[in-house]
Amino acid sequence: QAxxxxxxxxxxxxxxxxxVSCKAFGYTFSAHxxxxxxxxxxxxxxxxxxxxxxxxxxxxxxNFQGRxxxxxxxxxxxxxxxxxxxxxxxxxxxxxxxxQLLADYWGQGTVVSVSS
Amino acid sequence: xxxxxxxxxxxxxxxxRVTISCSGSTSNIGGNTxxxxxxxxxxxxxxLIYSNNQRPSGVPDRFSGSKSGTSASLAISGLQSEDEGDYxxxxxxxxxxxxxVFGTGxxxxxx
Numbered sequence: 590q591a592x593x594x595x596x597x598x599x600x601x602x603x604x605x606x607x608x609v610s611c612k613a614f615g616y617t618f619s620a621h622x623x624x625x626x627x628x629x630x631x632x633x634x635x636x637x638x639x640x641x642x643x644x645x646x647x648x649x650x651x652n653f654q655g656r657x658x659x660x661x662x663x664x665x666x667x668x669x670x671x672x673x674x675x676x677x678x679x680x681x682x683x684x685x686x687x688x689q690l691l692a693d694y695w696g697q698g699t700v701v702s703v704s705s
Numbered sequence: 706x707x708x709x710x711x712x713x714x715x716x717x718x719x720x721x722r723v724t725i726s727c728s729g730s731t732s733n734i735g736g737n738t739x740x741x742x743x744x745x746x747x748x749x750x751x752x753l754i755y756s757n758n759q760r761p762s763g764v765p766d767r768f769s770g771s772k773s774g775t776s777a778s779l780a781i782s783g784l785q786s787e788d789e790g791d792y793x794x795x796x797x798x799x800x801x802x803x804x805x806v807f808g809t810g811x812x813x814x815x816x
Contacts, residue, residue: 626750626807633793633807633808633810634742634793634795634807635807636804636807638804648802650804651804684749684750689805690755690805691742691795692740692752692756693752693761695751695752697749698749
């Protein structure tokens, strides 16, 4: 049974960066991409981008171009999402999910809180 | 910014059947498959339906999905109290170099 386990919650100041990890268990990490999605308090789901765990190529939503980086460490089957220049609008729960089409496994979510 | 439109809310009594619509366009639903997600309070989204009408293992057959043209729908038959939560549709969108889009979300209330 595949599983994605995310790192713990983060509290950041405006202007800082945050790096969230997503460790994969129970499947061949390089065989599937990882997508990142976020959900602001009381809001819907927002696609941030996805990357191929095999090639490392990443595709970002236009809203995040320039301040979002998705990477992976194949030796530990871990995906990373780094968001820079944080503002209060980035306060949200961040989820990783397996695959480009978000058709199966999701992580438990990581709360990122940004304050001024 | 959601590009798939869902009704904000729907409700029903236990045992009733409710449906949720999801309206898109030719660049998303019209040309790609649709997934449905259930998000219970305080939890991560869970895939309820994938590839328009496929249920993952463990999802009750009370949940069913369909797609026609640029719209899709989710039906919940035999509504139960534990079904209360938020439901989202999602689909790949081929515009803007490709990206995934979600629906606006529908709150299901069991009366």
